[in-house]
Amino acid sequence: MKKRIIAVLMSFVAVLTLSACTETVVELNTVSMFGGTDANRVVYESTIYAFENEHNIRVKDKSQSSDEEWKSTVISNFNTGNEPDVLQFFTGETAKPFVDAGLVMSIEDIRKEYPDYAKNIDDSVLGTHSVPTTGFVEGIFVNLDHFKSNEAKAYLDKDVWTWDEFKALCAKLVEDNADVEGYKPIAYGQNIPHYWIDHLVAAQLGPDYYNVIKGAEGEDKLTNALLKLSEIKDYLSYDETEEFSSQAFLDGKYTFQLDGSWFGGRIELENITVYPFPVVNEEYGSPLLSGFTSGFYITKKAWDNPKKRDLAVKFVEAMTSRETLTKFVTYGGGFAADSEAKPQNETKVQEALRLVSPRADFVVLPLGDASVAGTYAGLVEVQASFVNNQADTAKAAVKTYIEGQTD
Structure with missing residues (x-):
């Protein structure tokens, strides 16, 4: 009888311990354009997997191809309070609704607490609120x-x-x-x-x-x-x-x-x-x-959550590190927002194009696009x-x- 009671108590303790562990696992909600047939999907997903293992968290990702329906859904989710913690999205006019509403954090405000945030990204292509990955020049x-x-x-x-x-x-x-x-x-x-x-x-x-x-x-x-x-x-x-x-x-x-x-x-x-x-x-x-027309944003919703703020910052840093950007440009082409992130087997012309960015003073879209x-x-x-x-x-x-x- 005593053994049975002890066994029951041990099982109860195990359940409580398991429940406690489950409750401590933070879930980070993310959205990106690295879905569908995107060439960089494999890099994005493998980086998420490594991030989950390193930080013992769960990343709930909802990435899709960036068609008009997807864009509308992202904007709509902000309007209804269902925005993710981190998202990769377009810059400029497309992002204006949630940027102007103060629903994403500015790079300036993030750097007040994390001064090295996005420091590897060339200043000429860094957005006011977003951290870019790859683009054209x-x-x-x-x-x-x-x-x-x-x-x-x-x-x-x-x-x-x-x-x-x-x-x-x-x-x-x-x-x-x-x-x-x-x-x-x-x-x-x-x-x-x-x-x-x-x-x-x-x-x-x-x-x-x-x-x-x-x-x-x-x-x-x-x-x-x-x-x-x-x-x-x-x-x-x-x-x-x-x-x-x-x-x-x-x-x-x-x-x-x-x-x-x-x-x-x-x-x-x-x-x-x-x-x-x-x-x-x-x-x-x-x-x-330049065509650095998308980047990673951290939402104010995540920033205001003490359990998610640091993880959101580290997630963006993982996705935009020199190592990850090198993989992006190797698999998917284009040019990295960090001019030192080089694709494998880089040609002389590719190298010259990569080094144009740090010599420029500001980045804009062409007049035709504006x-x-x-x-x-x-x-x-x-x-x-x-x-x-x-x-x-x-x-x-x-x-x-x-x-x-x-x-």
């Missing part, structure tokens, strides 16, 4: 074979050029390659002037360029930025199509190609590097037009007026464009 692809004189080669000692230096370099390259028939420094297709339009606007008007355009004297400011194309008119190949101009660059005929990181995959030339866009306005520095749908095309259609300094035509197009930007 745009820059000037440079054929170094055309730098023949010592004077031209001296420009390669600089990390970034000013606008005046860039123009002077173009003039010197024309001299260096005077014996090359039809040579022009800059590849430029008339049907795709987008990269030059976007970069000149950002470089001249700064990181808040879109609001500047819509503000006081916006028409004049935007027009003047676009007319800077006329300052390099003599150095543009000004081919009828971008298809021709980009192929000519790939064939080694032009020196500069302003393009996105995806262009790098087409390059077979040996002596190519990448430079950030020149500094047009010293007040702002060099712009980086514009109201259908309005940007009006600027593209009159690109010749920017190149040829036809101010009246340019101003008329700019006026129509700005009138189309409605909140």
Whole structure:
């Protein structure tokens, strides 16, 4: 009888102990876009598994492909108080509802308690509230074979050029390659002037360029930025199509190609590097037009929970560490928000693209992405007026464009 009582008591104690252990296991609710057929799903899920084992917690993850229905569900969950503890989501206008409502923590506030939070992420791509993982970048692809004189080669000692230096370099390259028939420094297709339009606007008007355009004297400011194309008119190949101009660059005929990181995959030339866009306005520095358009957020809901705050911070740090970002860019491609996170078997062009980010001063989306749908095309259609300094035509197009930007 005594043995039976002892056995019952021991069983009861075991149940209580098990219940206590179960109660202490914290559950972290997460959401991301690393679902479906995403190439980085395996990296994300393996990182979660390691995180659970390291911290003895349970991660309840609801990741899906980032279609419109999924976006709406995420926003709706914030509206109903069902937001997760950590989420990977878009930045910019898409995230504005929960950012403006104060439902996610800012990097600044997190660093008051965790000063090293996201310290490995390049400042130029770090969001105000989100920590990015991978994205794309745009820059000037440079054929170094055309730098023949010592004077031209001296420009390669600089990390970034000013606008005046860039123009002077173009003039010197024309001299260096005077014996090359039809040579022009800059590849430029008339049907795709987008990269030059976007970069000149950002470089001249700064990181808040879109609001500047819509503000006081916006028409004049935007027009003047676009007319800077006329300052390099003599150095543009000004081919009828971008298809021709980009192929000519790939064939080694032009020196500069302003393009996105995806262009790098087409390059077979040996002596190519990448430079950030020149500094047009010293007040702002060099712009980086980049596709780091998503990142990890910590919700205020998790931050205010003493059992989850530290875990939420550590979860984001695990997902955005140099080691994890290296895996992301190796499996899924793109470029890491930490410029030291290199994909395996990195090519010289990939390395050059990766190192553009830390040399830039601020990051923005292209004007075409910021514009109201259908309005940007009006600027593209009159690109010749920017190149040829036809101010009246340019101003008329700019006026129509700005009138189309409605909140």
